[in-house]
Amino acid sequence: MAAGPASHGGLRRAQRPHLSKMERMVVSMQDPDQGVKMRSQRLLITVIPHAVTGNDIMEWLIHKYCITEEEALHLGTLLVRHGYLYPLRDPCHLELRLDETPYRFQTPYFWMSTLWPAAELDYAIYLAKKNIRKRGGLFDHEKEHYDQLHRKISHTWDLVVMQAREQLWAAKQRRKGDRLVIACQEQTYWLVNRPPPGVPSVLEQGPERNSCTAGRVQMTKTVDFYRREVECLRKALGRARVKSSVCLEAYLKFSSQRGPHDPIMSGCLPSNPWVTDNDTYWAMNAPSAAVPTRLRVEQWAFSFRELLEDPVGRAHFMDFLSKEFSAENLSFWEACEELRHGGQAQVPALVDAVYQQFLAPGAARWVNIDSRTMERTLVGLGRPHRHVLDDAQLHIYMLMKKDSYPRFLKSDLYKDLLAEAVVPPKTKRRVFPFMRKPRHSSPSPALLPASASREPSGGDGEA
Amino acid sequence: MCDQTFLVNVFGSCDKCFKQRALRPVFKKSQQLSYCSPCAEIMATDGLHENETLASLKSEAESLKGKLEEERAKLHDVELHQVAERVEALGQFVMKTRRTLKGHGNKVLCMDWCKDKRRIVSSSQDGKVIVWDSFTTNKEHAVTMPCTWVMACAYAPSGCAIACGGLDNKCSVYPLTFDKNENMAAKKKSVAMHTNYLSACSFTNSDMQILTASGDGTCALWDVESGQLLQSFHGHGADVLCLDLAPSETGNTFVSGGCDKKAMVWDMRSGQCVQAFETHESDINSVRYYPSGDAFASGSDDATCRLYDLRADREVAIYSKESIIFGASSVDFSLSGRLLFAGYNDYTINVWDVLKGSRVSILFGHENRVSTLRVSPDGTAFCSGSWDHTLRTKNYLFVSLQVWA
Numbered sequence: 067m068a069a070g071p072a073s074h075g076g077l078r079r080a081q082r083p084h085l086s087k088m089e090r091m092v093v094s095m096q097d098p099d100q101g102v103k104m105r106s107q108r109l110l111i112t113v114i115p116h117a118v119t120g121n122d123i124m125e126w127l128i129h130k131y132c133i134t135e136e137e138a139l140h141l142g143t144l145l146v147r148h149g150y151l152y153p154l155r156d157p158c159h160l161e162l163r164l165d166e167t168p169y170r171f172q173t174p175y176f177w178m179s180t181l182w183p184a185a186e187l188d189y190a191i192y193l194a195k196k197n198i199r200k201r202g203g204l205f206d207h208e209k210e211h212y213d214q215l216h217r218k219i220s221h222t223w224d225l226v227v228m229q230a231r232e233q234l235w236a237a238k239q240r241r242k243g244d245r246l247v248i249a250c251q252e253q254t255y256w257l258v259n260r261p262p263p264g265v266p267s268v269l270e271q272g273p274e275r276n277s278c279t280a281g282r283v284q285m286t287k288t289v290d291f292y293r294r295e296v297e298c299l300r301k302a303l304g305r306a307r308v309k310s311s312v313c314l315e316a317y318l319k320f321s322s323q324r325g326p327h328d329p330i331m332s333g334c335l336p337s338n339p340w341v342t343d344n345d346t347y348w349a350m351n352a353p354s355a356a357v358p359t360r361l362r363v364e365q366w367a368f369s370f371r372e373l374l375e376d377p378v379g380r381a382h383f384m385d386f387l388s389k390e391f392s393a394e395n396l397s398f399w400e401a402c403e404e405l406r407h408g409g410q411a412q413v414p415a416l417v418d419a420v421y422q423q424f425l426a427p428g429a430a431r432w433v434n435i436d437s438r439t440m441e442r443t444l445v446g447l448g449r450p451h452r453h454v455l456d457d458a459q460l461h462i463y464m465l466m467k468k469d470s471y472p473r474f475l476k477s478d479l480y481k482d483l484l485a486e487a488v489v490p491p492k493t494k495r496r497v498f499p500f501m502r503k504p505r506h507s508s509p510s511p512a513l514l515p516a517s518a519s520r521e522p523s524g525g526d527g528e529a
Numbered sequence: 530m531c532d533q534t535f536l537v538n539v540f541g542s543c544d545k546c547f548k549q550r551a552l553r554p555v556f557k558k559s560q561q562l563s564y565c566s567p568c569a570e571i572m573a574t575d576g577l578h579e580n581e582t583l584a585s586l587k588s589e590a591e592s593l594k595g596k597l598e599e600e601r602a603k604l605h606d607v608e609l610h611q612v613a614e615r616v617e618a619l620g621q622f623v624m625k626t627r628r629t630l631k632g633h634g635n636k637v638l639c640m641d642w643c644k645d646k647r648r649i650v651s652s653s654q655d656g657k658v659i660v661w662d663s664f665t666t667n668k669e670h671a672v673t674m675p676c677t678w679v680m681a682c683a684y685a686p687s688g689c690a691i692a693c694g695g696l697d698n699k700c701s702v703y704p705l706t707f708d709k710n711e712n713m714a715a716k717k718k719s720v721a722m723h724t725n726y727l728s729a730c731s732f733t734n735s736d737m738q739i740l741t742a743s744g745d746g747t748c749a750l751w752d753v754e755s756g757q758l759l760q761s762f763h764g765h766g767a768d769v770l771c772l773d774l775a776p777s778e779t780g781n782t783f784v785s786g787g788c789d790k791k792a793m794v795w796d797m798r799s800g801q802c803v804q805a806f807e808t809h810e811s812d813i814n815s816v817r818y819y820p821s822g823d824a825f826a827s828g829s830d831d832a833t834c835r836l837y838d839l840r841a842d843r844e845v846a847i848y849s850k851e852s853i854i855f856g857a858s859s860v861d862f863s864l865s866g867r868l869l870f871a872g873y874n875d876y877t878i879n880v881w882d883v884l885k886g887s888r889v890s891i892l893f894g895h896e897n898r899v900s901t902l903r904v905s906p907d908g909t910a911f912c913s914g915s916w917d918h919t920l921r922t923k924n925y926l927f928v929s930l931q932v933w934a
Binding site (some may be wrong): 082083084087088091127130131133134136137140141144266270272273275276289291292293294295296298299300301302303305307308309310311312313314315316317318320321322323324325327328329330331334338339340341345347348351370371403406407408409410411452453456460463467505506507508510511512513 | 582583586587589590593594596597600601604605606607608609612613615616619624627628638643644645646647648662664665667669678680687688689690696704705706707726733734735737738744752753754755757759763764766767768770776777778779788798801802803804805810811812819820821823824830831832838840841842843845850851852854855856863864865866867868874875876877883884891893896897904907908909910911916917932934
């Protein structure tokens, strides 16, 4: 090979940790004691040592990593596709066959992390060799590449042909076994780096990361960056932490509470629309369904946030608050949400509207905020911005959460809702499962009138 | 040149103080200047001061990091899998592909669900962004972006618009219209402007604000209507690859992950980094909050997914297996948070038991790397998109998105 290892192979390797892991795997596979069973493979009259079969590889993978056959086959196939294993019999497809096809481990010289990116000159020499060895033996795509390269580097074409001839001559001096092996190694290398059409290339990467190296150097080396980091770290040291046991117990509680509500874990009634093609589940749980399901009503008791997030739940809560003459709290909270998540241009008008309706002395729907928060808010109103009502909003939110919400859950209103809630029956299994139900389409949320699109709490897409 | 053997060759006006003095050559940032003796001496100590500040800050940061790890470890009294021993193991797990969405001609890079639980938007390498009703597998809208590698797309909460961006360094919002006479591209609004590729975008609680993450190392919050930058978030030392909004009561934080191996939690109002976690060994490709909002999971090129608890302020679980050597590109939780779905670059999807830390299932269904994975809003299914394209008949390529349930 004319070219040496790629100069920025090292840099790229850092971006592809899976290559080093594959290499470690392949090296341990070749361990004389713990590795894959090696045998000598007889090909016609030559004997190639250190060959393995697909089955050997799979068995070793299954045993070493405690995985299933399917996964072992998949992993083995990936190793072959990345060129770490090659079949000894004329490799033109890189796949892991489970018959008696012998495989060998690729020499580290040809590893993707060593010799990458593949040099055009090397490819030209390889194709030239192939062309000389068997006239017209190039595949279509190889012929195309060959012509392309010939055009591109026509000025050094003599060098290419000369190198090719020399390499072929040197190969003839070797033993037949070595010659065969080296040819297979090289062929595999080029199958990986110049895959035939229709075969996905394993070399494909997304857009380059860390490409703005100049920017990155600046980012990491400036005093500013470290100053910010030190500040962040100092703050982090000062924050209050909770014991792991408390946090982890919370996950257990959360998951067990939500388990029955998780369609993937516990299924859903009447049935999962994706499985049965029946979208009744969505109709019954539509955002504005008249009668909510039992699971849905139960969910309102899990947390205040979830009650508010559900339009039906929020509506019922509003009813409850009206009976307690504190509905203005929820309305105020909603108005603040609109401010926080609304357009920048609407901020001054919204702030003013909220002030007039909820905060001004003698306002129609005056909300009861503690004097300190009220003072701070009134001062902030002089320069309205989207977060000016955050303190007041939080105060009212906490008030509702600690006071009204628990009462709501204990109220007759809620108990009645639970009692009236629907528990849909499970869909009976279809007698003729191969007869597909027609899949109903639903109107896109984008078709609804413009007023619906203003709601911050999500669309009304009815299924 | 040694001070003692200094010879006055030049006499003129000093480049710093402009006084007429004997001058000596001085190099500042590889530019040659002529300073008089006193100015040259001052400059020498100045430079030293600047370097000292940088080095001392760097070492201070390192020692603070060490102290932080110590503090975090003090309250770590139990491991997650120990606590989870009481929990029942999950039974046999069967998930199959229920829908295959064919229509993209090239790698699918990103997808997002609509709040109506059935529509999705997906974007691909060739610049196409498609809106599907994935239940019926009908395509409803299609837009061709003027750039390739559209790596980010998002559905607006109202379902009336989509946002997307990629190598054009911008995030554009397209209102969805069914009017046959209207060209969707005509109403496009350019909202975000970054100095490098757009890697992720998400609407906040409404259609009016968009949060973006970019290869230029920053995240930013924008007002959709005016395109105004509302807040920017600096702190990552490399490209930011992903972000997720917190499902919290006050709705003010989000987490981002980047090529600097850090996951950072930000306060949207002040632009400050609230918490940072640096335990991954490679780029973080995906971050997603646990449904309660008290934790988040991350998927990285180091072939592991990790769970970080925000209250304990530390990593609490690692989801990895020796046989998994390719990076995780995309993660998402099931509705109860018990399952973590992760799509990997080895074409598979691994399903993890979040509490016990073990792998529940491995799903094969794609023929190239899984680039994006999202659970539907009501948790009935998840959708995965990948880079696979299969040549079926000559010149006909299709790429699949699959919906599993």
